[in-house]
Amino acid sequence: MRPIDDSPLSRDGKMLILAYDHGLEHGPVDFEDVPESADPERVFEVATHPAVTSLAVQKGVAEAYYPSYKEEVDLLAKVNGTSNLWMGEYDSAVNWSVDYAEDVGADSVGFTLYGGSNHEVEMAEEFRDIQETARQHDMPVVVWAYPRGQGVKNDTKTDTIAYAARQAMELGADVAKVKYPGSKEAMEHVIEMAGPTKVIMSGGSKRSDREFLESVKAVIDAGGAGLAVGRNIFQRENPEYILDALEEVIFEESSVDTALAA
Ligand code: FBP
Numbered sequence: 001m002r003p004i005d006d007s008p009l010s011r012d013g014k015m016l017i018l019a020y021d022h023g024l025e026h027g028p029v030d031f032e033d034v035p036e037s038a039d040p041e042r043v044f045e046v047a048t049h050p051a052v053t054s055l056a057v058q059k060g061v062a063e064a065y066y067p068s069y070k071e072e073v074d075l076l077a078k079v080n081g082t083s084n085l086w087m088g089e090y091d092s093a094v095n096w097s098v099d100y101a102e103d104v105g106a107d108s109v110g111f112t113l114y115g116g117s118n119h120e121v122e123m124a125e126e127f128r129d130i131q132e133t134a135r136q137h138d139m140p141v142v143v144w145a146y147p148r149g150q151g152v153k154n155d156t157k158t159d160t161i162a163y164a165a166r167q168a169m170e171l172g173a174d175v176a177k178v179k180y181p182g183s184k185e186a187m188e189h190v191i192e193m194a195g196p197t198k199v200i201m202s203g204g205s206k207r208s209d210r211e212f213l214e215s216v217k218a219v220i221d222a223g224g225a226g227l228a229v230g231r232n233i234f235q236r237e238n239p240e241y242i243l244d245a246l247e248e249v250i251f252e253e254s255s256v257d258t259a260l261a262a
Contacts (some may be wrong), residue, residue, distance in 0.1 A: 004140040004174045004175065008074040010225065011053050011176065011251065013198075014250050015053045015200060017054050018052045018234075020061065021061075025082070028207075042234075043234055046240070049240060055109060058109050059095050059096040059100075059104070071234060075105050077101030079111055080126070081095060089119055091114065091122075092112045098130055106139065107139060108140040111142070114148045115151075116152035117151070120151075131172045141173050142175040142176075142177055144202070146179070147160050147164040156181070156188040158182070163184075166194060168197060169193075169194045169196065175199075175200055177201070180218075187220075187222035187223075191223050200225050200228055201226075203233075204232070205231055213249055216250065219250060244259075
């Protein structure tokens with residue numbers, strides 16, 4: 001397992017990945033609340049906030065915008081992804097190679113694995129190639145560990161989330177990004193099952209400042225390494241305010257009250 005503590009992906013072993021692949025995964029609907037968030041330039045600016053350890057984007061966004069931000073932003077290449085336009089069993093296309101991602105300037109790679117989908121076997125085989133190539137380039141690998149599909153009855157159950165984190169670890173991920181299982185105790189179990197793989201929380205749909213920060217605090221208190229978050233940042237009118245609060249909760253291990261008052 002590759003240690004990621006010294007990589008650009010994390011700071012002091014903690015991380016805050018700003019995810020911005022929603023235009024592909026969900027479509028323009030995610031930009032409706034804050035129309036300026038459709039402009040990748042605005043999100044690259046947000047990613048220069050010191051709390052953000054890397055920005056996760058798809059190939060087209062990286063090609064067009066990353067050249068202007070190489071000095072200020074660490075890039076995570078989200079190498080697979082798919083749209084909401086089609087119907088069928090969960091799957092995700094590999095859209096760029098690790099070699100090309102490194103050419104574009106990426107420091108790390110991200111891959112969605114839908115454990116439980118009828119396409120799980122093919123996805124795991126695709127991941128083998130991604131993971132081994134990333135090792136050759138010394139790039140940390142983050143798995144979006146999303147158990148979904150016909151084999152999964154309840155993707156919010158702690159045991160299901162723990163299985164997804166374990167699967168990511170067994171396949172060689174450095175970081176498993178999982179849905180919040182609902183409590184600090186549940187998260188502790190997920191983290192235990194992930195062994196040496198760091199566990200981070202997936203942000204989810206937009207919530208109140210306090211509710212969102214309480215879940216992040218529970219993850220940190222459980223021993224989690226941070227979060228990968230999109231909508232709870234770019235769907236806010238003032239992303240800097242919530243990033244300042246996240247800096248407190250994740251990196252300073254402050255209470256939510258302290259973070260909100262800062
Ligand atoms: P959010 O914080 O907005 O949930 O972003 C994290 C993320 O994994 C994105 O990378 C991705 O586009 C989105 O969530 C997928 O959301 P879902 O599949 O849960 O609708």
